[in-house]
Amino acid sequence: MRSYNLKIAGYNIRVDSAADGPELRPEERFLRNICESSDYDIQISVHSGAFIIPEESERVFIAPYIVEIKGMKTSTRDNFWSIYKYKSELLLITNFPFSSPAKKAVLKFSLNTREWDLWIAESGAATDPLEYPLDGFILYYLTAINGDIMIHASGVNIARHGFLFSGISGKGKTTIAGLWDESGAKIIHDDRIILRNTGSGYSMFNTPVYRDDKPLESPLTRIFIIEHGISNKMKLVRGASAVSLVMANCIQHNWDAGLIARLLGSVSIMCSSIPVYQLFFRPDRSVVDHILENG
Amino acid sequence: MFDLASVPSRSESVVTRKTGHEYVLVPVVDNIADMNSVYTLNETGAFLWELIDGKRTVKDLIDSLIIEYDVDRDKASREVISFLDDMDKFLIIR
Numbered sequence: 001m002r003s004y005n006l007k008i009a010g011y012n013i014r015v016d017s018a019a020d021g022p023e024l025r026p027e028e029r030f031l032r033n034i035c036e037s038s039d040y041d042i043q044i045s046v047h048s049g050a051f052i053i054p055e056e057s058e059r060v061f062i063a064p065y066i067v068e069i070k071g072m073k074t075s076t077r078d079n080f081w082s083i084y085k086y087k088s089e090l091l092l093i094t095n096f097p098f099s100s101p102a103k104k105a106v107l108k109f110s111l112n113t114r115e116w117d118l119w120i121a122e123s124g125a126a127t128d129p130l131e132y133p134l135d136g137f138i139l140y141y142l143t144a145i146n147g148d149i150m151i152h153a154s155g156v157n158i159a160r161h162g163f164l165f166s167g168i169s170g171k172g173k174t175t176i177a178g179l180w181d182e183s184g185a186k187i188i189h190d191d192r193i194i195l196r197n198t199g200s201g202y203s204m205f206n207t208p209v210y211r212d213d214k215p216l217e218s219p220l221t222r223i224f225i226i227e228h229g230i231s232n233k234m235k236l237v238r239g240a241s242a243v244s245l246v247m248a249n250c251i252q253h254n255w256d257a258g259l260i261a262r263l264l265g266s267v268s269i270m271c272s273s274i275p276v277y278q279l280f281f282r283p284d285r286s287v288v289d290h291i292l293e294n295g
Numbered sequence: 296m297f298d299l300a301s302v303p304s305r306s307e308s309v310v311t312r313k314t315g316h317e318y319v320l321v322p323v324v325d326n327i328a329d330m331n332s333v334y335t336l337n338e339t340g341a342f343l344w345e346l347i348d349g350k351r352t353v354k355d356l357i358d359s360l361i362i363e364y365d366v367d368r369d370k371a372s373r374e375v376i377s378f379l380d381d382m383d384k385f386l387i388i389r
Contacts, residue, residue, distance in 0.1 A: 063327035196310070238318035244335045246319065260310040260321045268312055 005037040009194035009205035011142050014040035015129050021046040023126035028210040044116045046129045046133040051106035051119035061255035071135025147266050149195040150251040155188030155204040156180040157218035166249040167226040175283050183288045188216050232290040242276035243268050297379045303388045304349035314369050323365050
């Protein structure tokens with residue numbers, strides 16, 4: 001196809017293939033997010049070929065490939081993605097770990113405009129313009145523009161409760177989502193969640209990661225920062241401690257003071273109305289009962 | 296290492312937000328490895344943080360802590376030096 005709209009976490013993303021652009025073929029995980037719309041929050045024009053980074057550009061952020069060897073995370077010499085600043089625009093350069101090494105992309109965007117451009121080199125005849133990791137970048141900068149929050153978390157909805165379980169990799173997000181799933185809760189996601197203030201309260205939204213994902217939303221009533229423990233224990237945290245714990249699990253590109261200030265403000269406001277707990281849990285059904293009795 | 300005559304100053308590469316009597320500090324970074332570093336200052340740390348202006352000496356900070364919290368000089372000195380060493384370690388002050 002040449003153009004389509006995606007509704008993800010309430011954002012309307014329009015993707016158009018430019019005159020020099022490739023055929024667009026969204027991955028299966030995005031198909032349930034495609035919607036009919038003539039409007040958009042951002043429009044991405046997709047071009048074929050390489051975009052030459054201007055020499056005067058300044059690299060402001062870099063992410064090397066991280067590989068895990070025997071449980072140890074190690075950076076490799078290769079760059080995974082980088083962000084450059086050029087005048088008032090930002091240039092995000094990335095590789096695609098699940099495609100040919102020759103395939104690269106440059107996203108030219110700004111936090112003040114709604115029309116972005118994407119160049120994909122060696123895209124083939126058809127390509128998904130939101131192939132990993134571009135999907136995460138685009139959603140992250142949409143949250144940044146809108147004062148929303150993208151966080152490593154699993155979310156569950158049960159009996160008018162919306163619980164968010166946040167932690168970095170290995171803390172048990174998928175485990176705890178599985179336990180709630182067995183208890184009949186609706187699972188919003190077990191990887192990354194977008195939190196938005198909808199005016200009547202906070203809502204959590206899933207994002208397309210797995211092939212069978214469908215758009216889901218739930219009110220947010222409690223936040224738990226999770227750790228494995230020998231027994232189930234939860235402790236209410238307030239103020240700066242709550243803000244710090246949530247911030248540490250947010251997806252954030254902290255190369256810019258303005259971006260940090262915006263996220264810090266959003267998290268602080270959210271933590272003033274949504275209770276935050278530290279939760280140590282045993283990986284069995286008892287944690288579900290513990291939260292329902294004490295949460 | 297800080298001594299009584301040292302004049303600490305805040306790093307320009309840190310974003311702060313006051314929450315109640317405490318602070319949350321987030322450093323500006325240029326790579327993903329340091330991306331999720333977040334620090335919290337308790338009430339005493341927040342009090343010292345607000346005094347650090349690139350003009351006051353370590354001795355000034357100790358004197359202020361003694362007056363504000365009615366603690367003896369030894370304890371105040373230990374607290375201030377320990378606080379500054381921690382902040383220096385995380386490149387939050389210079």
